[in-house]
Amino acid sequence: MDPGGPRVSQEIARTKPSRPCVEILLGLVTDRMLAGEAPRVLDFGAGRGADVRFLRSIGVQAKAYDPIHGPPKIPGGLFDLVSLIYVLNVVPRAERPQIMRQVAAKTAPGGLVLVAVRPADEVTRQAEASGWPVVEPGGYLPTGSTYQGAIPRAELVALGTAAGLRVVSLRSPAKMTAALFAKPAAR
Numbered sequence: 001m002d003p004g005g006p007r008v009s010q011e012i013a014r015t016k017p018s019r020p021c022v023e024i025l026l027g028l029v030t031d032r033m034l035a036g037e038a039p040r041v042l043d044f045g046a047g048r049g050a051d052v053r054f055l056r057s058i059g060v061q062a063k064a065y066d067p068i069h070g071p072p073k074i075p076g077g078l079f080d081l082v083s084l085i086y087v088l089n090v091v092p093r094a095e096r097p098q099i100m101r102q103v104a105a106k107t108a109p110g111g112l113v114l115v116a117v118r119p120a121d122e123v124t125r126q127a128e129a130s131g132w133p134v135v136e137p138g139g140y141l142p143t144g145s146t147y148q149g150a151i152p153r154a155e156l157v158a159l160g161t162a163a164g165l166r167v168v169s170l171r172s173p174a175k176m177t178a179a180l181f182a183k184p185a186a187r
């Protein structure tokens with residue numbers, strides 16, 4: 001079976017900002033604003049834009065890109081903070097390196113990248129309990145839904161470093177594994 005599976009919405013109907021946005025990104029943004037900066041934020045794989053709307057509502061310059069829900073073109077320019085929230089776990093393993101490279105390419109030198117995915121053990125537990133078909137190692141295709149991947153922490157780190165990013169932190173608070181990466185500053 002094609003690990004890509006059906007390319008339907010791939011999105012949870014979110015009206016409130018995501019947990020990684022509120023619990024991690026918001027702090028990074030406000031730190032910079034309090035320091036007198038005006039950070040440019042790109043939400044890569046923004047879904048229907050709840051995080052971008054929330055950030056804009058507090059005065060942040062935030063842009064969205066989403067190949068399914070739009071805007072369908074990656075915005076021009078570079079960004080101080082790029083978020084990739086609950087995207088890598090809905091795409092098959094083979095597609096993840098290219099997405100990380102695209103994200104790294106949109107990050108300004110010295111900028112930060114926040115990558116959050118569903119915790120691998122949570123996805124695996126749900127897959128086993130629900131009998132989701134396995135389409136590749138650690139990759140499942142829930143009936144009537146889209147691909148779900150269990151991404152180990154080490155894979156997340158490897159994806160970021162392969163894209164030229166440096167790991168700043170890696171943690172697993174409730175409902176997410178979150179890696180923060182930095183793009184090396186230009187010499």
Ligand SMILES: C[S@@+](CC[C@H](N)C(=O)[O-])C[C@H]1O[C@@H](n2cnc3c(N)ncnc32)[C@H](O)[C@@H]1O
Pocket residue numbers: 009010011012014018044045046047048050065066067068069084085086087090091099
């Ligand atoms: C589970 S949703 C998460 C949306 C949003 N970040 C959130 O947390 O509410 C996954 C999103 O990834 C997007 N997506 C799928 N493939 C992508 C790709 N190659 N590049 C960027 N986004 C992608 C989908 O269109 C979908 O909106």
